[in-house]
Amino acid sequence: xxxxxxLVPLPGLIEQFSEIDIAMAAAKALAAxxxxxxxxxxxxxxxxxSGSEMAYGRxxxxxxQINRYAEEQEKRAQQARDRFMQVCSANGIRILGPSExxxxxxxxxxxxxxxxxxxxxxxxxxxxxxxxxASSAVMASLREVAEESLLQTRRPVLLAPSRLQTNLTDTAMxxxxxxxxxxxxxxxxxxxxxxxxxxxxxxxxxxxETRRASQEEMLAYLRxxxxxxxxxxxxxxxxxxxxxxxxxxxxxxIGLLVMGAYSHxxxxxxxxxxxxxxxLKNAAxxxxxxxx
Numbered sequence: 293x294x295x296x297x298x299l300v301p302l303p304g305l306i307e308q309f310s311e312i313d314i315a316m317a318a319a320k321a322l323a324a325x326x327x328x329x330x331x332x333x334x335x336x337x338x339x340x341x342s343g344s345e346m347a348y349g350r351x352x353x354x355x356x357q358i359n360r361y362a363e364e365q366e367k368r369a370q371q372a373r374d375r376f377m378q379v380c381s382a383n384g385i386r387i388l389g390p391s392e393x394x395x396x397x398x399x400x401x402x403x404x405x406x407x408x409x410x411x412x413x414x415x416x417x418x419x420x421x422x423x424x425x426a427s428s429a430v431m432a433s434l435r436e437v438a439e440e441s442l443l444q445t446r447r448p449v450l451l452a453p454s455r456l457q458t459n460l461t462d463t464a465m466x467x468x469x470x471x472x473x474x475x476x477x478x479x480x481x482x483x484x485x486x487x488x489x490x491x492x493x494x495x496x497x498x499x500x501e502t503r504r505a506s507q508e509e510m511l512a513y514l515r516x517x518x519x520x521x522x523x524x525x526x527x528x529x530x531x532x533x534x535x536x537x538x539x540x541x542x543x544x545x546i547g548l549l550v551m552g553a554y555s556h557x558x559x560x561x562x563x564x565x566x567x568x569x570x571x572l573k574n575a576a577x578x579x580x581x582x583x584x
Contacts, residue, residue, distance in 0.1 A: 295483045296324045296397070299420040301413035302372055304332040304365045308426065309375045314452040314579055315424040316379045317460055319398040322483050326385075326400045328376050329416060330369050331409045335361040369404060376402055417447045424450045448480045448583040449553075457577050462547025464488035467537050467567070468495045468523070470506045473552030477583035478510070481550045482517055484581060488547065491521035494540055496533045500525035534570025541578040553582040 300315045312328060319326045335358050380387050380400050388394060388401045405412060417423045464485050466478055478485070485491050493510050495503040507523040514521045528536045541549050553568045571580055 293421070293480060293482065295322050295421045297420040298324050298326045298422045298424060299413075299417055300326060300328045300424045301409065301416065302328060302330045303409040304330065304368055308454065309372055310454055310456065311424045311426050311452045312372070312375055312379050313456060314450065314460070316383045316385055316398075316400065318422075318424070318450065318484075319385060319400065320383045321460055321487050323397040324421075325394040325397055327403060327420070328372075328400065329403045329405060329413070330372050331412050332365045332369065332404065332406045333409055334406065373402060376400070420447065422448050422450055424452055426452050426454065446584060448477065448581060451572070451580040451582065453577045453579055455577055456579070458545055458547040458579075460484060460547050460579065461487050461489060462545060463490045463492060464548045464550060465537075465541055465544065465546045466491065466493045466510070466521075467549060467551035468493045468503070468507060468510055469552065470503070471552050473554065473584050475552070477550050477552045477581065478513070480583045481548075481581045482519075484548055485514070485519050485550070486517070491519055492544070492546075493521050493523040494537070495523075495525045496528050496536045497525050498527050532567070532570060534567040537567065537571065538578065546578055549578050549580045551580065551582055553584045 295318070298315055298319060300311045302309065302311065315326045315328070318324065377387065379385075383398075386396070386399045388399050392401075394401075413423070464481075466474075466485075468474060491514065493507055493514075495507060497503050503525050504523075507525075511521055511523055526536060526540060531539065537549065537551070540546070549571075551567070551571065568582070571582075
């Protein structure tokens with residue numbers, strides 16, 4: 293598959309915009325169109341003010357709180373717009389007008405809307421090849437919208453780390469576990485794997501011999517796409533699979549980690565823990581490409 297439409301939904305409650313940086317880097321590398329959608333959430337629900345409370349000025353206090361909330365949302369929207377324009381300029385990416393269609397690529401669009409972040413982002417994701425979301429270390433709803441995109445719309449998600457230390461064209465690492473979800477992730481990530489300087493296929497297992505045959509199958513699949521890769525098996529020792537993968541990515545200066553999401557059921561991972569949940573919560577320095 294090709295990746296030509298990238299969605300970046302920004303919740304109005306955050307002040308970090310790392311998603312914009314990595315989305316524009318992806319658009320430039322893949323010649324794609326990026327839509328950045330800033331979502332202003334409605335103010336928190338405030339209970340009805342009684343007549344007696346109104347007499348004591350509570351209504352005025354509530355109105356002032358709502359006004360402050362609206363002002364804060366507009367301030368963050370402006371900050372996000374400024375970051376969007378700066379990053380586009382730095383990457384030489386053309387900014388489209390409100391009704392302008394992308395012609396030559398890469399290109400980028402800015403959009404503002406109001407409503408519930410998770411529902412709007414999930415509904416919009418179906419019309420795109422890829423969604424970019426920040427690490428859930430920033431905000432819990434980011435993990436929720438990433439999960440909904442993966443499980444409901446079946447769209448891959450690129451997790452943007454809070455501190456980007458590598459380039460998408462650096463070495464890519466495939467977290468290989470033989471699952472259908474991992475096969476889907478690899479096939480969806482071919483555009484990124486093609487532009488990577490090198491590709492590693494890594495399995496986490498205490499018994500290397502159990503993974504070698506399936507790794508050879510994956511290496512053969514990649515060769516058919518013109519991608520030369522190497523494979524190896526690492527032991528988890530006393531760490532979880534998620535910890536081991538993130539440690540390998542950090543130690544080898546990986547530019548992109550590719551993995552299948554929720555090879556086990558979502559509820560099993562929520563109850564017992566799993567690599568997907570761990571990566572969603574802890575990917576602070578490595579971009580992660582996930583597909584289900």
